[in-house]
Amino acid sequence: MTKKLVVIGAGMASGRALEHLFETDAGAYDVTLFNAEPRGNYNRLMLSPVLSGEKTYEQIVTHDDRWYAEHNVTCRFGEKVARIDRARKVVVGEKGEVPYDKLLIATGSTPFMIPLPGHDLDGVIAYRDLEDTERMIGLGATPGAKAVVIGGGLLGLEAAAGMAARGVEVTVVHIMGHLMERQLDEAAGYLLRKALVDKGIHVRCSANSRQILGDGTGHVRALLLDDGTELPCDLLVMAVGIRPSVALAKEAGLEVARGVTVDDHMVTSDPDVLALGECVEHNGALFGLVAPLYDQARVVARTLLEDTAHFVAREVSTKLKVTGCDLFSAGDFAEGEGREDIVFRDPARGVYKRLVLEGNRIVGAVMYGDTADGNWFYGLMKDGEDVSGMRDTLIFGPAYQGGAAADPMAAVAALPADAEICGCNGVCKGRIVEAIQGGAGTLDAVRAQTKASNSCGTCTGLVEQVLAVTLGDDFVMPAAKSVCGCTDLTHEDLRRLIKLQELKSQPAVWQELGWTTPNGCHVCRPAVNFYLLADWPLDYQDDPQSRFVNERNHANIQKDGTYSVMPRMWGGMTDPKELIAIAQAAEKYGAAVKVTGGQRIDLLGVKKEDLPGIWADLNAAGMVSGHAYSKGLRTVKTCVGSDWCRFGTQDSTGLGIRLEKKLWGSWTPHKVKLAVSGCPRNCAEATCKDVGIVCVDSGYQVGVGGAAGMDVKETERLVDVKTEDEAIEWTAAFIQLYRENAKYLDRPYKWIAKVGLDWVKAVLADPAERAALNERFELSQSVYRKDPWAEHVHNRADRYQPIADITLEAAE
Amino acid sequence: MSWIDIGHIDDVPLRGARLVKTPVGCVAVFRTAEDQVFAASNSCPHKGGPLSEGIVHGTKVTCPLHNWVFSLETGEAQGADAGRIATYPVRIEGKRILIDAASVGKKAAA
Ligand code: SRM
Ligand SMILES: Cc1cc2nc3c(=O)[nH]c(=O)nc-3n(C[C@H](O)[C@H](O)[C@H](O)COP(=O)(O)OP(=O)(O)OC[C@H]3O[C@@H](n4cnc5c(N)ncnc54)[C@H](O)[C@@H]3O)c2cc1C
Ligand code: SF4
Ligand code: FES
Numbered sequence: 001m002t003k004k005l006v007v008i009g010a011g012m013a014s015g016r017a018l019e020h021l022f023e024t025d026a027g028a029y030d031v032t033l034f035n036a037e038p039r040g041n042y043n044r045l046m047l048s049p050v051l052s053g054e055k056t057y058e059q060i061v062t063h064d065d066r067w068y069a070e071h072n073v074t075c076r077f078g079e080k081v082a083r084i085d086r087a088r089k090v091v092v093g094e095k096g097e098v099p100y101d102k103l104l105i106a107t108g109s110t111p112f113m114i115p116l117p118g119h120d121l122d123g124v125i126a127y128r129d130l131e132d133t134e135r136m137i138g139l140g141a142t143p144g145a146k147a148v149v150i151g152g153g154l155l156g157l158e159a160a161a162g163m164a165a166r167g168v169e170v171t172v173v174h175i176m177g178h179l180m181e182r183q184l185d186e187a188a189g190y191l192l193r194k195a196l197v198d199k200g201i202h203v204r205c206s207a208n209s210r211q212i213l214g215d216g217t218g219h220v221r222a223l224l225l226d227d228g229t230e231l232p233c234d235l236l237v238m239a240v241g242i243r244p245s246v247a248l249a250k251e252a253g254l255e256v257a258r259g260v261t262v263d264d265h266m267v268t269s270d271p272d273v274l275a276l277g278e279c280v281e282h283n284g285a286l287f288g289l290v291a292p293l294y295d296q297a298r299v300v301a302r303t304l305l306e307d308t309a310h311f312v313a314r315e316v317s318t319k320l321k322v323t324g325c326d327l328f329s330a331g332d333f334a335e336g337e338g339r340e341d342i343v344f345r346d347p348a349r350g351v352y353k354r355l356v357l358e359g360n361r362i363v364g365a366v367m368y369g370d371t372a373d374g375n376w377f378y379g380l381m382k383d384g385e386d387v388s389g390m391r392d393t394l395i396f397g398p399a400y401q402g403g404a405a406a407d408p409m410a411a412v413a414a415l416p417a418d419a420e421i422c423g424c425n426g427v428c429k430g431r432i433v434e435a436i437q438g439g440a441g442t443l444d445a446v447r448a449q450t451k452a453s454n455s456c457g458t459c460t461g462l463v464e465q466v467l468a469v470t471l472g473d474d475f476v477m478p479a480a481k482s483v484c485g486c487t488d489l490t491h492e493d494l495r496r497l498i499k500l501q502e503l504k505s506q507p508a509v510w511q512e513l514g515w516t517t518p519n520g521c522h523v524c525r526p527a528v529n530f531y532l533l534a535d536w537p538l539d540y541q542d543d544p545q546s547r548f549v550n551e552r553n554h555a556n557i558q559k560d561g562t563y564s565v566m567p568r569m570w571g572g573m574t575d576p577k578e579l580i581a582i583a584q585a586a587e588k589y590g591a592a593v594k595v596t597g598g599q600r601i602d603l604l605g606v607k608k609e610d611l612p613g614i615w616a617d618l619n620a621a622g623m624v625s626g627h628a629y630s631k632g633l634r635t636v637k638t639c640v641g642s643d644w645c646r647f648g649t650q651d652s653t654g655l656g657i658r659l660e661k662k663l664w665g666s667w668t669p670h671k672v673k674l675a676v677s678g679c680p681r682n683c684a685e686a687t688c689k690d691v692g693i694v695c696v697d698s699g700y701q702v703g704v705g706g707a708a709g710m711d712v713k714e715t716e717r718l719v720d721v722k723t724e725d726e727a728i729e730w731t732a733a734f735i736q737l738y739r740e741n742a743k744y745l746d747r748p749y750k751w752i753a754k755v756g757l758d759w760v761k762a763v764l765a766d767p768a769e770r771a772a773l774n775e776r777f778e779l780s781q782s783v784y785r786k787d788p789w790a791e792h793v794h795n796r797a798d799r800y801q802p803i804a805d806i807t808l809e810a811a812e
Numbered sequence: 813m814s815w816i817d818i819g820h821i822d823d824v825p826l827r828g829a830r831l832v833k834t835p836v837g838c839v840a841v842f843r844t845a846e847d848q849v850f851a852a853s854n855s856c857p858h859k860g861g862p863l864s865e866g867i868v869h870g871t872k873v874t875c876p877l878h879n880w881v882f883s884l885e886t887g888e889a890q891g892a893d894a895g896r897i898a899t900y901p902v903r904i905e906g907k908r909i910l911i912d913a914a915s916v917g918k919k920a921a922a
Contacts, residue, residue, distance in 0.1 A: 177826065185846060258906075284905075338885050339871060415918035519827070519845045522867040522874035522881070545827040549876035557876060561862050564838060803830035804818035806911075806918060 004101040005029035005304065006091045008081045008248065011291040013277030014106035015041035015062055022071050028305060031073045031211040032098050037129055038078030040068060045290065047133045048321045051162030057130060084252035086270055096626065102304060105249055105260060105275040106267070109242040109288075113152070120214030123220035124236045127159045130238075139235050140166025147171075148223045148233040150209055152179040154320060156239035157196065161322040164201050171202040173223065177207055178507065183318045183329035185518055187345075187352050188368040190507030194350075195325045206541070212236060244279045244286060257281050264310040265303045266296055278299050281761030282313060289316045294431060294508050317378050319371070328374030331356065331364030331381055339363065344395040345514045346370075348414035349725035352511055352516060353395055360388040373397030392465040393700070411489070411497060411513045419500050421462050424455035424759070429466060436470045455762075456755035460495040484523035486515050491527065491743035498531050504539045506532065520546075530631070530667060534739045537780035542667075550629035553800075554788045555611055558604065565591070565603040565614055567623035568664065571638040571656035571676075572599030581621030585619070589614050598635035598673070600626060612797035615789035624664075624787035631745070632667045633674075636660040636805070637685065641678030641695070648678035650695035655724050656684075659731060665785040666777070671733060687715050690748045691731050700727040704734055705749040705757070713749050716757055718764070733770040736777040737763060813901065815910035816918065822850065822907070829864035829873070835917035839900060840864035841909060842884055844871055849909055850884035851902040851916075857895035 005021075007014050010033050018031065033040070046060035059162035068075050076093055083092040090097045111126030113119050125132050136159065139145045145168045149160045152174030172179075178189030179196075193203050208226035211496040215221035222232045244259035249555045255261040255269035267273050276296040278287055287293060292313055302309035318329035344353040349369060354376065356364035367374055370444050376398050380387060387394055415421075417430030435449045446463055447453055453460045465708030467475045480490045489497070494513065503509050509528050510519065520528065529546035544552045567582070582601055586593050589610050591603035606614055615625075627633060636659050639645065641652030656676040663674070675686035676693045686692030688708035692715045694701045699722040703715030718734060721727050734748075737760065742751035752760060763769055792800075824830045824843040831837045831854060840854040840863050847915035848871065854864050861877030872890065874881050881890040882897055889895040 069911070137816060181847070341870065402827070521869045521871060521872075522879065525867060525869065545825055545868065548867070549862075553865070557865065559859070559877075798823075799825070802833050802838070803823050805833040806816055806818065806913075806916070807833050807835050808873070 002030050003101040004099060005031045005102045005104065005702060007031060007033045007106060008084075008091065008105045009106035009108055009277070009279075010035035010037070010039075010041045010063075010075075010077065011046050011106055011108045011277060012041070012290050013108075014104060016075070016294050016297035017104065017106070017276060017300040018063075018071070020298055020714055021304055024301060025305055029102070031071070032076060032091075032100075032363035033068070033073050034079055034081050036078070036080040036095055037131075039130070040064070040075060041432055042130070044129075045321070047127075048158040048162055050130075051133050051159065051382065052165040052201070052323070053138055053162075054323075081248060084248055084273075086252055086254075086273070089272070103273045103274065104278045104300065104304075105273065105279060107245040107248060107279045111238065112241045112243050113238050114209070114240055116209055116345050117139040118214055118220070119210055121214045121220045122218050122686075123234065124238065124678040127237055127239045127631065129153050136163050136168075136235065137162060137166065138236065139168050142234065143167075143780040145169070145235070146233045147235045147237065148173060148231050149237045149239060150223070151239035151241075152176070152203070153182065153241075154180060154318065155240060156237070156319055157192075159237050159239055160201050160477055161196070161325075163201065164199055166532075169200075169202075172196070172537075173207045173209060173225070173231070174205045175204070175208060176205065179203065180320070180327075180329075183366075184327065184368075185354065185366055185509050186507040186520065187354070188329070188366050189352055190326055190328060190505060191352055191509055192320075194324075199324070202706075205510060207760045242278065242288060244281065244364070246279060247264060249275065249279070257284075259286050262311075263614055264299075264306070264312075266300045266311055267303060274300055274303060278391065285313055287671055289318065291316050315382055315525065317374065317458060319374075326369055326371045328365065328367045328371035328378075330378045331362070334425075339775045341518055342395045343389075343516055343518060345410075345511055345516075347512045347514050349413050350511075354504060355395060357391075360386045360391075362387060406801040409465055409469050411501075412462060413469045414512075415500065421466065421496070421500075422450075422452035422455070422459045423496070423499075424459075424763075425451040426454035432463060432466050432650070433470050436467060437537050441467075441474065443472060458492040458742065459508050459753065461490045462496055465493070466577065483527060484521055484525050486517045486520050487513060489513060495531055495535075495743075497743070499535055502536075504536045505533065505541065523653065530669065530744050531653070533667060533781070534669075537783050543716075551631070553608070553611065554615075554625055554629065554792060555606070556629045560605075562605045562607055563611060564628070565606050565611070565618070566596070566600060566626040566628035567618050568626040568660070568753065569600035571636055571653050572661050573638075573653065573657065575600075578621055578623060581618060581623065585614050585617045588617070596628075598628070599637050600635065602628070609801055612793045612800050613725045616793045619787070619793065621792050625789045627664065631670050632665070632672065633660070634671050635674065636663075637673075637675040637689070639676070639678050639683040641676075647681060648695070649697050650700065650724070652676040652684065652695050654695075655693065655695075655700075655727065658724070659728060662728060662781075663733060663735065665787075666735070666739070666781060667784065668735065668739055669744050671746045672748070674731070688712065689715065691715075691734060693727055693731070702734075704726055704760070705752045707747055707749050711749070716752075718757075729774060730764065732777050733764050734760070736773040736780075739780075740773075740776075814913045815903070815905075816913045817908050818911050819909055820907055821847065821904060821909055824849070824909070827868045829866075829868065831864050832911065832916075834911075836898075838864075839911070839916055841902065841911070842868055842873060844868060844884075847904075849902050849904055850910055851900040852882070852884060852887055853897040853899075855897075856880060856882075857889070857897060858893070863897065 001048040041063040043060040049055040075663050079093045090099045112127050140691050147168050147170050149172045154200045162171045164170045180184050210226045211224040212220045220236050222230045246256045250256045258273045264278045299311040311353050340357045342355045343661035351369035353367040365377040408553045438450050440446045453463045468477050525546035529543050532540040533542050549557050594602040596602050636656040638653045638656030642648035672690045674691045675684040675689045677684040677686040680763045688706040692703045702718045704718045707713040819824040829842045829844050840848045856875040861875040865876045865913045866873040871884050880893045887897045887899040900915045
């Protein structure tokens with residue numbers, strides 16, 4: 001007698017399983033197929049092309065009525081299964097029971113909805129089935145419609161691109177730092193974001209959703225983010241993940257972990273019940289892509305026919321079905337030992353490829369822009385092929401075995417003709433190329449004809465690269481010292497290219513400038529981080545993980561691993577209240593107390609765990625971080641000046657305090673120290689500071705480029721001014737010029753030696769230039785003039801404690 | 813092996829580290845840009861620098877005191893420096909970080 005098979009769920013997985021079953025033995029089972037959706041099997045993957053308008057629903061149906069009829073499948077579509085009664089071996093549907101000999105659970109998964117306030121408003125949907133798709137398509141018909149997608153993974157981005165293709169204004173809100181972080185590294189994520197932004201999609205990464213706002217009639221109106229931004233929308237799509245649909249199986253008493261537990265034969269804890277698809281868990285793994293589900297389908301058919309087959313989970317690869325976004329990702333980047341990277345970047349074509357090797361085998365591959373070789377790599381990876389023989393050229397793919405190495409000049413070659421190479425003299429690449437083609441074959445000749453690299457000289461490296469790119473082998477590049485092993489660029493070229501190409505994130509720098517490592521090293525990361533925050537204070541967010549320990553923890557690490565804490569003492573002035581608070585803090589946290597050479601008080605030997613505590617105490621007394629640890633403004637030393645001293649000509653203390661209050665918190669290429677002395681006796685030692693001001697009867701002598709550390713240098717006069725306000729204006733302009741141009745870890749005196757004091761003076765002599773520099777400095781200070789201690793006490797105090805203490809629980 | 817849950821992956825900053833106090837001393841738990849997790853001794857064999865405070869790049873960390881670089885996978889010092897830090901098995905389950913109990917000196921609970 002024919003046995004009865006009941007299938008719950010007509011999805012991608014069960015559809016394939018039935019095909020295999022009928023192909024092998026069409027008459028073995030009488031099949032009843034339940035589906036909660038009011039339709040049969042269709043290709044769920046293809047909902048995205050339906051959404052974007054590239055396909056119709058009819059084109060993605062995989063099994064039609066005729067097929068079900070031919071194979072004698074009793075269809076119960078639009079009917080949800082309510083219960084499984086294993087004792088009686090019946091499945092209870094909404095419209096009645098069906099008995100089974102074998103049962104196949106293929107219920108797929110359920111989209112996870114973040115329980116934000118407002119998640120139950122009308123217009124808040126997931127992206128899973130045809131209904132969701134139609135809802136989004138409907139939105140495209142409304143002119144001026146807006147949508148927000150929460151989730152920058154595969155599904156979220158396909159939803160966003162599909163709606164955008166229908167004219168909807170879409171914003172993607174993603175909690176992580178880059179898109180599709182499960183499949184892509186930062187560099188590929190950056191390129192993807194760039195492509196989506198080019199399609200007019202707004203992308204917000206590192207964004208936390210707080211609440212979904214309604215319009216008063218129960219319909220969604222906007223999404224409110226943690227930072228207070230409101231994103232208006234007519235539809236909000238949540239695509240943040242899926243959960244295996246296990247409710248039926250659980251209620252039936254089957255073994256369920258995160259998914260329905262199955263063995264290698266796809267059999268659950270009940271020998272007559274099988275399961276497959278996204279609802280199952282096999283060897284601790286869950287599934288979210290179809291490739292392994294098709295393997296499961298083959299095994300299910302064999303098991304049902306009492307044949308033996310084993311399901312083996314294999315590597316999966318991902319592609320995003322968004323036109324114009326060519327990406328490929330395969331393998332697991334998250335586990336394993338002894339791995340190495342091979343990275344290839346072609347900034348000109350927007351290509352990025354990265355292979356992860358373990359031993360001599362490929363274990364992961366990410367590529368963007370040129371994915372033609374993806375399947376070749378995927379094949380090598382799946383087969384565990386030894387690639388040591390072709391390692392050197394592997395990244396170029398099968399067609400290029402023996403191909404050329406990456407071009408260190410690609411970034412400059414890719415610049416458009418109107419890219420400004422020399423900022424001082426406003427000379428663009430096209431003009432330089434013209435001069436070279438007209439016969440200027442040397443740096444000097446280019447300088448003479450175009451004036452490029454004729455002033456501060458920091459663009460010299462770039463001009464040489466333009467020469468090399470234009471002349472080819474006829475020009476020999478002088479050897480210049482690159483930032484580190486990750487790039488061939490010098491610091492100066494790097495800075496210039498960041499400005500020129502408006503690179504505003506670390507992945508943008510790595511990609512567009514052809515870095516050879518995935519995310520830099522301890523040498524280049526702090527430099528790149530500084531250049532980005534100095535050039536784009538509002539767009540770029542400081543990255544604490546690219547900072548040395550002192551700057552990350554806002555305290556100086558000591559040789560025994562404890563820290564020193566030094567509050568600011570504006571211009572060296574303090575009062576009894578501050579001193580009492582310092583004394584109490586020292587006592588409470590067992591710190592040694594030292595008066596520093598910078599006119600303030602150092603609390604030494606504080607434990608990392610105690611930092612937030614001591615900061616909070618000092619904050620409570622009105623004190624803020626002294627940045628004694630930073631490449632930034634340190635101290636402004638002052639003398640007692642005209643307030644007290646019989647020789648004092650001006651209020652040196654007051655000016656020092658004003659300067660410190662203006663400059664504090666700013667990050668600079670290296671540390672910056674100031675001093676203001678009330679007369680040429682110079683008790684504040686102003687003549688050996690980065691900026692030193694000596695007050696005289698007629699006004700203020702502003703000197704720059706002093707030092708008293710490893711080198712001792714006297715300041716050189718920048719300018720003499722009459723008023724305190726002018727002294728401050730010149731000082732800030734000078735520091736901003738230094739911030740915008742100097743190489744990371746050059747003190748001002750080293751930088752001035754490179755660009756020449758004459759150039760600095762010439763730039764600053766222009767009142768409009770000074771005003772602009774001051775304006776840019778203030779813009780940056782609108783972000784950075786704040787106490788990092790208070791911020792850390794508030795937002796990240798827990799980071800200063802160990803994540804866990806497992807010494808405590810006694811082991812029995 | 814018996815695994816102890818030490819926290820959520822997001823408690824460790826990307827390209828950063830946190831400390832775990834264990835019977836064998838402070839162990840640093842690192843998270844790379846690719847969300848891989850490693851555990852290793854916090855103490856640099858050079859002069860005891862706290863490795864959890866170093867810059868994490870690729871699957872390496874640079875000691876904050878004198879810039880020795882260690883592979884987080886093997887524990888070996890890179891380049892010209894010779895030395896090794898102990899590494900401990902860790903793994904991710906869901907979003908939780910688990911560390912091998914025995915290797916950090918904890919007797920398995922009976
Ligand atoms: C605390 C203090 C010594 C003191 O007890 O007085 C000090 C302590 C340190 N100095 Fe200094 N310097 C201190 C005033 C100075 C001075 C004098 C001054 O500022 O008037 C100088 C010479 C002036 C100058 O900078 O030109 C000075 C020149 C240096 C240098 C050499 C800089 C150079 O460019 O040559 C370094 C090394 C560096 O920064 O790379 C340094 C580095 C350091 C570090 C941060 C070393 C480090 O990276 O760990 C020390 C931290 C000790 C700790 O564990 O907290 N310290 N250091 C002084 C803090 C002043 C303050 O209130 O902020
Ligand atoms: C828009 C979109 C794009 C995708 N793109 C890709 C891609 O490019 N590549 C890729 O590999 N994967 C992709 N996926 C994932 C892929 O579609 C799934 O992995 C696959 O569909 C899972 O198959 P399944 O049979 O397990 O579940 P499903 O296909 O979800 O089928 C389960 C069915 O069971 C029904 N059901 C659930 N409970 C009951 C019940 N109690 N009673 C009756 N019926 C019930 C459901 O209604 C559903 O129809 C995409 C998914 C979506 C939504
Ligand atoms: S620098 Fe001049 S004004 Fe200042 S304390 Fe010394 S002598 Fe007095
Ligand atoms: S203590 Fe680590 S490098 Fe010196």
